[in-house]
Amino acid sequence: MPRRPAFHRRVLDWFDVHGRHDLPWQASRDPYRVWVSEIMLQQTQVKTVIPYYQRFLQRFPDVHALANAEQDEVLHHWTGLGYYARARNLQKAAQVVRDEYAGEFPASLEDLAGLPGIGRSTAGSILAAAFGQRGIILDGNVKRVLARHRAVEGWPGKTAVHDALWEIAEELTPRERHADYNQAMMDLGATLCTRSSPRCGDCPVAADCVAREQGNPGAYPGKKPRKTMPVRNTRFFMARNPAGELWLEKRPAPGIWGGLWCFPEAGERDPAAWCLDVFGAEPGSIEAWHEFRHTFSHYHLDIQPVLLHVPAPAAAVMEADRQLWYNVRENPRIGLAAPVVDLLRQLATGSSPAAGTRKSPKAKE
Template sequence: MSDSDFSRRLLNWFDQHGRKDLPWQQDINPYRVWVSEIMLQQTQVTTVIPYYQRFMARFPSAEALAQADIDDVLALWTGLGYYARARNLHKAAQTIVNEHNGEFPQTPETIASLPGIGRSTAAAIFSIACGGSAAILDGNVKRVLSRHSAIDGWPGKREIEQQLWQLAEAYTPQQRAADYTQAIMDLGATLCRRSKPECDRCPVSDDCKAKAMGRQSDYPGKKPRKALPVKTTHMLLIENLQGEILLEKRPSSGIWGGLWSLPELDSDGDIDDYLDATVGHIGVAEALSPMRHTFSHYHLDIQPQHIRLQREPTRIMEGTRQLWYKGGQQQLGLAAPVKKLLDSLLQNDLFTEPQP
């Protein structure tokens, strides 16, 4: 199959079967496509759609996003994970406003210079929303090309990735690049899936080397597995007399950067010292059911400790780094396990009634 024949057959399939009614495919502009591409990184379409719709309703333009408080941005992102994506969206929107007069950049190189945008994402925005032609290489495309050409090895290795980029560039047409970009992403998402690919419906399966060998599941090559280390922490659910829970804002960088979280301690033996320093007196801690949260590079075992204060705090809170959380009355960016713990408390009615 020639390079042009690959793209022609893929475009013919897209015309008949491609997805054309996704929210970001309506009223197409670079901003809308950019937000969708960032949200879709490591996240499925069905999960992204409601988040995208809420995000666009609140921040319909780069200017609106740039002017927003980061807490408002993170609050709408809560549950999507990989929160650096949201922080970079916010930073990039400010860059667009401050350095590009509010106009979204129009070249792949300039787009890729924005925070949080790599080569493939920049190419997708350029092709879909700017009328250009540039090859993309997201996870779906890597899977399609790895199987079609039987590229052995994990795509995360530089030499394997370079082979895939060469194929991606060779197959990307100059005409109808926007449709081709959407088509190859759709093919990977709907037919050339990780498991149970529907090769009988694939428009390029006739020359697919993996299919010919019956080895579709071997491509792309798997990342060498390593046992994830386990870290432990104690999260404190400190409840005041009004039934509010103490939250602390995490540093802007690192895990859960900029999100609101529960106070954490290495040991339950440190709880009394923390309470004395924070609220001015000691409470009784009740251990709740432990939970595990898994990051890409380690497991975090969490031991929640529920502490009901018996009198009002006597210490002064640390300015804007701490607050008392009132449940649904506040929209905050929360770390996923923290939100789960708070929701669990609410559902089990463990928040006390306000004192008269």
């Protein structure tokens, strides 16, 4: 029997024919552009990232433009992409590169991994794609491919399982065509070795895949232990002035939606009393909308919006950098929390949530 080609050779041969070669970030080896794409692609699908990536680079074409920008504008260009800590860390890292590396990205694994928001796998991907070095990656798709190929049992979130997968990734990553191999492994996991319906018949490494031999590729990788998601409740006070503007407040940096603009959360406070404190007069009317659910990775947040028609804004003492009147027709360039975007859209069109509890998709903070 002829000897089977090496794992990486089969993966690369498949990639040359079936892989993705026209992604916008593949056209450049500029470390800045590679880095922005890597951060955006964390826990986000390629098709979602592409338009955000293109708009982001149009506004922030280099590391200095990003480092020097206002955070509100950075978050504005991230609104809807989710996991907003990525955007905050992106700008922090740009400022470190500007201030400590004279605007040039470091070309070592240790220095790259020391930048905010860059872990071992992301650093490895940047090393390979931007600097041509042998950078090892282990994103979600790669974990799935390797766990199935070697039948590595257990949830990758466990240290022992995670370390075992890193050892396999180190072993199999070639010393040539590093960027192509990394992209090939991600493509393989995204298109063939998918979570629910793996296409083993088309897989270039199926011949020696242990999970396929066992007949249970879906059993790998192991699932995260299920936990009951806690539920929290809050209310959004949507104060609207006679001009139709909405009162928003900037969230503190730590915590959910950090640095984003949001409707005030009021808990159990009486809306009329809150309006009196903030605007010096009670609201002309109060309209309670139906509650809806926003789900984070670790808990559900049930939100009840309350629309308040308030007096002229002159009564409010406003902190310019923490509070603003939002004009839905002008669309200010600020970052908005995901449920706020949805509510502003409804307010702009004059619609309100349909009867019953409305549930949003899983949130990305």
